[in-house]
Amino acid sequence: MLGSDLQGGVSRRAGLYVHVPFCSSVCPYCDFAVTQAGESRRAQWERGLLDEAAMYADRGFEFDTVYFGGGTPSALKADRLARVVEGLQQGLWIDPGARFFIEVNPEDVGHDSVRAWRDCGFSSVSVGVQSLDDESLRFLGRRHTEEEARRSIEVLLGAGFDTVSLDLIFGLPGQTCSDWEGQLVEAVRLGVNHVSCYQLTFHDGTIFGKHRDAGLMMEMGEAPQADLYAMTHEILGAAGFEGYEVSNFALPGHRSAHNLKYWTGTPYLGLGPGAHSFDGVDTRWWNNRKVRLWQRDLDNGSPPVEGEESLTKRQRAFETLMLGMRTADGVDLAELERRFGTEVIGPNVDILHSLEAQGLIRRGEDLIAPTPQGMAVxxxxxxxxxxEEVVE
Ligand code: SF4
Structure with a gap:
């Protein structure tokens, strides 16, 4: 089964995600689908990706955002990246005005690479800085220095990208409020217009996860993490950034148009190992995470889909609520009821009142939304x- 057709076969706006699974080295906290494979595997990936795209050519997707994530898309040679972009434009229905996003690592940013990304049509760039402090970068196993991180931002800002976003990780063991404050202040000073802040998590199976299990490392406790998160809203908010999603902060006009699709139930198609897709109605599916298995399916002419799931109305209502409550825009309860036949206010009068009294949500007519304190939880x-259970 190759995913789902879009509703009634009619074309609908969608986002396209391309997973580039290659990294120069694997960071000790990373649990993404990545590999250190060299050029011959990258050439296979290029062919496989375009084969996979061809399987969706007539599925009714009309893409107005295209996002290259990973892994490390910037680790692809410029000519390979250009061929993939061109192949996707030829094989899929990509709007001529579509916005292209790319994730890059600081060590790959130079005047030539930046020119190549602009020539491919990328207008938004997200830089995996993770920290603006050399000691933390060494702890996180990153290959760049704080100086390279700063220089990469300067080069990107000078290259005319619409949005330059910087990723930071907080909650490193022993990190203090003043460490984190310094990072945020520096991010603002650098002049980016979008910041993503992720809490360090020790995932099972990663090196950090194994160190935790062996008692060699401890994750930061909930209370200090909450303090760092509150500080994030405070400092970025004071600099004019809106915390529009739990981990994402933007100056006006710089919210991520692609990532918003994941949080608002808009269809998206994911290509590449481990990529996930959603038809915007009730079906989602996901690819094999292992590059080898993803490639094997494509070599056999089969879609590399590992699993597919049909959501019930109750699941869709829950998911809409869950994703909406991670965003500053919150959830339109009248719309939720209209789409899924589920009433939220009636059965939850007391709890909503209590959450509002605790300052965790704000309420408007037919709307509930998290406050910054609510986003933390x-x-x-x-x-x-x-x-409530919904009659299907
Ligand atoms: S660069 Fe990013 S994707 Fe690659 S291993 Fe490190 S954290 Fe994972």
């Missing part, structure tokens, strides 16, 4: 709200 907020 977004998953717990959703678990507290009851979604």
């Amino acid at each position: 977004a998953d717990a907020l959703v678990r507290a709200i009851r979604i």
Whole structure:
């Protein structure tokens, strides 16, 4: 089964995600689908990706955002990247005005590479800086220095990208509020217009996860993490950044048009190992995570889909609530009821009142949305709200 057709076969706006699974080395905290494979595997990936795209050519997707993530898209040679972009434009229905996003690592940023990315049509760039402090970068196993990170931002800002975003990780063991404050202040000073801040997590199976299991490392406790998160809203908010999603902060006009699709139930197609897709109605599917298995399926002429799931109305209502409560825009409850036949306010009068009194949500007519304090505990907020069974 190759994913789902779009509703009624009619074309609908969608986002296209391309997973580039290659990295020069694997960071000790990373649990993404990545490999250090060299040029011959990259050539196979290029062919496989375009074969996979061809399988979706007549599925009714009309893409207005295209996002190259990874892995490290900037680790691809410029000519390979250009061929992939061109192949996708020829093989899929990509709007001429579509916005192209690319994730890059600081060590790959130079005047030539930046020119090549601009020539490919990328207008937004997200830089995997992770920290603006050499000691933290060494701890995170990153290959760049804080000086290279700063220089990469300067080069990108000078190259005319619409949006330059910087990724930071907080909650490193022993990190203090003043360390983190310094990072945020420096991010603002550098002049980027978007910042993503992720909490360091020790995932099972990663080197950090194994160190935790062996008692060699401890994740930061919840209370200090909450303090760092509150500080993030405070400092970036004071600099004019809106915390529009749990991990994402933007100056006006710089919200990520692609990532918003994931949070608002818009269709998206993911190509490449481990990529996920959603038809915007009730079906999602995902690819084999292992590059070898993804490639093997394509070599056999089969879609590299590992699994597919049909969501019930109750699941869709819950998911809409869960994703919406991670965003500053929140959830339109009248719309939720209209789409899924589920009423939220009636069965949750007391809990909504209590969450509002605790300053965790704000309420408007037919709207609930998390406050910055609520975003810090977004998953717990959703678990507290009851979604009634829905007659399918
Ligand atoms: S560069 Fe990014 S994707 Fe690659 S291993 Fe490190 S964290 Fe993972």
